[in-house]
Amino acid sequence: MPAELSPIDKAKFVAAKRATDFVEDGMRVGLGTGSTAAWLVRCLGELVRDDGLRIIxxxxxxxxxxxxxxxxxxxxxLDEAKWLDVTIDGADEYDANLNLIKGGGGALLQEKIVATASDQMVVIADISKQVETLGAFPLPVEVVPFGWQTTKALVEETLVRLNGDTPYVTDEGNYIVDLHLKRIGNPRQLSLVLNQIPGVVENGLFIDICDAVVIGYGDGKVEVRDINAGTVEEDHLDFVDEKNMFSDL
Incomplete structure (x- = not known):
């Protein structure tokens, strides 16, 4: 159960639990990818099962x-839903302006498409994902398989993410190249430059997409920062007991 989890996993859990407050009955909800987003899906599933929440x-x-x-x-x-009320997803890094690096789980293309097709994007994360300047986390760039070695050679300071002896392959059949940049001084400009390189499908910089971030702490504290309203709210969530649906985790 969450009470037996590590502080980081507890932080992820409380962030995900608090983020369910953004979801209302009848909504179309974008569901992110990654360990923190998985907590959200489980929390929403609990509301569907126990409280009769109806969502798509x-x-x-x-x-x-x-x-x-x-x-x-x-x-x-997404073609069936057409447009979403909210997307809730994790992030590998976020800065004070809620610019993000995403895609550590290899799903950046679908994540960016779904997020931009939503009225609101909410990020859930533990406090360790907060940075002053983006770039410490490797920036994922999705490239088409054809000529990917040439595409890779066009980008400086690259390291291919490997899955065994082969590049990481996304759900779309593309490859992921990780850029170890250490520091990204101008994320907006870098994003534009990368997407102009032939063979690049998309990159993991999410600029002006995130509306709010829900930050979890290992002691149950939760902080919600809304970039549009300019507000910061604090809350505290108690952990569930052993009869909860998470007892097998």
Whole structure:
């Protein structure tokens, strides 16, 4: 159960639990990919099962789709949903302006498409993901397989993410190149430059997309920062007991 989890996992859990407050009955919800987003899917599944919450989920990866179906969330494609009320997802890094690096789980293309097709994007994260300047986390760049070595050579300071002896392959069949930049002084400019390189499909910089971040702490504290309203709210969530649906984690 969450009380037995590490402080980081507790932080992820309380952030995900608090983020369910952004979801209302009848909403079309973008479901992110990654360990923190998985907590959100489970929390929403609990509300569907126990409270009768009715939502439609649009997953950003096959992994998320499988989990959502497993916990009882109705899953449709973005084409079927057309537009979403909110997308809730994790992040690998976020700065004070809520610019993000995402894609550590290899799903950045679907994540960015779903997030930009939403009225609101909410990021859930633990406090360790907060940075003054983006770039410490490797920046994922998705490239098409054709000529990917040439595409890779066009970008400086690259390191290919490997899965065994082969590049990491996304749900779309593309490859991921990780850029170890250490510091990104101008994320907006870098994003534009990368996407102009032939063979690049998309990059993991999410600029002016995130509206709010829900930050979890290991002691149950939660902080909600809304970039549009300019507000910061604090809350504290108690952990669930051993009879909760998370008892097997």
């Amino acid at each position: 989920g649009v997953p950003t990866s096959s992994r998320t789709a499988d989990l959502a179906r497993e916990v009882g969330i109705k899953v449709v494609s």
